[in-house]
Amino acid sequence: MPTPHISPPTVRDLVHAAATAPSLHNAQPWRFVYHRGTGVLDLRADPARGMPYADPDHRAQFISCGAALFNLRVAAAHSGLVMHVSLLPEPEDPWLVARVRPGTAGGAAATGALASLRPALARRHTSRVPFEDHPLPDAVRQLLIREAEAEGARLLFPGGWHVRFLVDLIAEAEHHAEHAGDPDEARWLRVGTAPELAPDGVPWSAVGPQSQDAAWYSRDFGHGTGREQARVRFERHPQLAILSTADDDPPRWVLAGQALERVLLAATTVQVATGLTTQPLERQSLRWLLRDPVHGHGAVQMILRLGYGPTGAVTRRRPVDDILDLEP
Template sequence: MRARTPGKQTVTSLIRAATAAPSLHNAQPWRFRYLSESGVVQVRAALDHALPHSDPHGRALHMGCGAALLNLRVAAAHAGLAADTTLLPDRYDPRLLATVTLRSGADGEDGPGAGLGELYEEINRRRTSRLPFCDERVPDPVRARLRDAAEREGAQLHFPSTWHTETVLDLIHDAEGRDLADPGRSAELSEWTETPPGHDFTGRPVPAELHDTSAVEYEEAPQLALLGTAEDRPTDWIRAGQALERVLLLATREGLSTALSSEAVEWSDLRWTVRDPLSSMGQVHVVLRLGYGPPVPATPRRPVSQVLHID
């Protein structure tokens, strides 16, 4: 007798959770296909939601889909389902980024899905914030738990030293100024985001000739974390996306606000200097700003009907 696979209602709920993931400019570059006979969910790249200027190598697209994949796994664990995941399963189909076979029964305490179900309530609470955070330091035990969350997904989370933090802030400021001066990247930012650009990742104003704005009061010493992997392949980008979302969900559970920046790693002459030479991290994929800040509203999401096809 063929094992019973999850029905349409269950899968729709899982995909709704998946689509709450963050993505560069909220482009939401994912599609899902559910093969109901086998219980397999395909996570696919939506190239019509790609950002060729802001994300020329597809790193952010893979990371966004990886974050959605993590949410899918969290929702599956919450529903009492195991999610057997394979990354880039078909070398001849580069749009197929992952397959997830859903089956009854959660992973054991030491399995890859251990503890994921506990993060389910944070999926719809997680936000990306560009508002000021207070200067209260994130405690060391919380930092350790965030590091562990990244490591569970095959990535690293590194809190840079004070001197390197200043270097990273300058690099991000430089990269965001370049983005606004680049017609292609600026057009993508305007197309995919509702908020007009005015301040960078840490609240500092971009150059006046690019955007007329005034500074606001942000924290004196932003608390940054660098998330990366040992290597820099498409599989690493997907793993980094999963690790990023696991860190963000846990940060939300810990009462933290978070902001993200990946612009500096997309400029080849800036990318290598983002990495902290005191760290063993091979490639930084995203910079996080962490702290305690006010609540912010959710960003719009595409209806599940637009991103899910069921066979």
């Protein structure tokens, strides 16, 4: 039986959906290559969009590519397509993150679960604004825990002193960035004429305010720019979640990205706003302190902030023609 193919217009639709994924500073560090002869779609990390200061080992870049891969799976399922994915299929080509092949068989229940997340792709945005001091119901927490587990990751909701400890680590990371500077952050911040029209990066209108007290520490995008973010009161009790994987290597980073996006989309479907906090993850000396203090195992890949409130500003995405190559 011949291998199924997907048409170039459908490939464009899938890549457009994939590119709605979050990425550190909205760098969108991915490229797609469609091989028309074989019907295979490759997802590649773009080394030119790496961040030597914040992400020297490319962990965050692979997580972003994993999130884009999950979006592609969601869009494919919504279109009735079955896609078989091979992660990091060629050891001699480390920038080849995944190879996606159309197939003919798949679990209907799993495909349906993915397809149901399709409307959330356009609604999910990273929120950097205050949330209400209204706790997530336990049913919502359990839903998000199951979504992470479905992709082979673990989601932990810390409480009490553990949340305060995490906030203190975020504060320490911010303090370090204030004194040391962050050239990656400066590279991707969009200011000047019509920054909202930039196809990548974070426009000033999307950076959000700073917290006026120690209840929370937002990323200070004003380092070295001469600009200051407004200071407002954030929620008194931030609701944080820690996403971790059993091991810490490129395959698990891609896995973490897929689990992260599955959690973010599921949260969006139940009207929960989401934000991502990466400052302590950008410093190896702090990252290991983020581990579960009870079990002490696993590698923390992301810190999520969740709550009820505005879903965040829209940030633009690069045109499909800039990230998709059609090969013979």
